[in-house]
């Protein structure tokens with residue numbers, strides 16, 4: 001029997017190989033901690049050094065993106081694509097345009113994506129990409145030229161059977177349109193090499209809604225397992241983008257009350273609760289990069305809290321849907337002390353490790369991002385299959401498919417996360433996702 005792996009030794013090895021990539025280290029630590037018992041129990045995994053192979057991306061492409069702004073001044077950004085693992089399907093994952101983007105952040109997101117995509121039950125590998133380009137305050141002409149320059153380099157690394165990017169922070173339907181337009185222009189191929197496309201040109205019904213709706217379906221199933229429901233519950237949501245606004249909308253459909261939204265400038269507290277009309281206004285207003293959520297108050301009332309997070313507001317459920325590390329230890333204590341019963345990650349790893357521990361110790365239901373926000377990439381997977389088959393499925397059909405996929409993900413996590421103290425969904429998501437990918441890697445031999 002090969003020597004078992006010790007968590008500390010493994011993390012020392014990671015730290016040495018990728019110094020200063022703290023976001024990546026944290027996510028590897030979280031996953032490895034959960035899967036280590038199943039690795040150490042399996043001599044085949046140990047002998048094949050599956051864990052050591054999985055944390056090393058297949059490749060990372062990084063490139064210059066030069067473009068001219070509206071004053072004709074030349075700007076230079078850096079673009080990336082981290083193609084992490086294609087063991088169970090073509091590389092798949094979003095593109096993020098945000099000033100905070102680094103290789104470490106994209107490695108963390110790409111690593112998460114491997115297991116998330118495995119959980120969907122669809123054949124997709126894990127990847128992530130993006131740029132330190134900040135779309136805020138940029139005109140649509142500038143964004144278009146940036147996207148065209150970005151794709152002029154990226155196109156040679158992607159394709160419908162190779163790597164299929166989509167949106168993420170700062171990349172929505174408009175950016176995907178510019179990116180796809182340039183891809184098509186350079187290659188001459190009209191195919192499914194990007195997802196999140198407009199409905200007129202190969203996009204899928206329900207893709208915009210899928211991440212936020214999916215997160216609420218996951219919450220619904222977690223509550224259901226405790227004979228509870230969303231109806232009548234108060235919910236604090238962070239973010240004001242694609243995931244946050246659709247999560248808020250689905251909470252309303254289920255009879256819950258949404259008290260907050262947030263953006264990088266602060267948070268909005270509307271004691272009367274959001275309505276469909278208010279959410280539609282936010283979506284339209286925030287479609288312009290750089291528009292402030294604070295303007296909501298002039299339109300509908302409520303209170304704006306500059307530079308603050310919403311986690312101090314009394315609630316039954318917290319749905320962090322903005323970005324990583326947006327909910328810290330003190331925030332988690334406040335939520336638990338105020339009687340919050342569930343925290344569900346619409347964003348990718350919005351809870352810090354300390355916050356996650358507080359939530360766990362307090363026996364608050366916790367839906368980990370790689371399971372709870374998998375509805376988006378699952379619908380991307382269905383967009384890929386529609387593109388390959390050259391057909392379009394109806395919204396109703398896809399809504400039913402999304403509901404079923406999220407239920408299956410919930411049940412898979414519950415099954416693999418069952419323990420003496422109840423269900424640990426975070427562990428369940430890690431173990432179930434890992435096993436599938438590890439078994440595929442074993443089947444390929446040493447590659």
Ligand code: NDP
Pocket residue numbers: 098100167168169170171172211239240241242243244262263264265286290321322323324346347348373374376377
């Ligand atoms: P959007 O760009 O549509 O919205 C992002 C929101 O988060 C905005 O309100 C933005 O505020 C806020 N935000 C972003 N960065 C920060 C920051 N550093 N500090 C404070 N607020 C910030 O992105 P999405 O809604 O698509 O993505 C949100 C989260 O969900 C991300 O973690 C993403 O990885 C994850 N996700 C997205 C999926 C999708 O299908 N889109 C799928 C699965 C996960 P502002 O407008 O001021 O910048």
Ligand code: 2IT
Pocket residue numbers: 092093094095116164165166167168195348373374376377378380
């Ligand atoms: O984090 C994510 O899962 C996404 N941004 C969606 C990826 C995708 O390929 O749809």
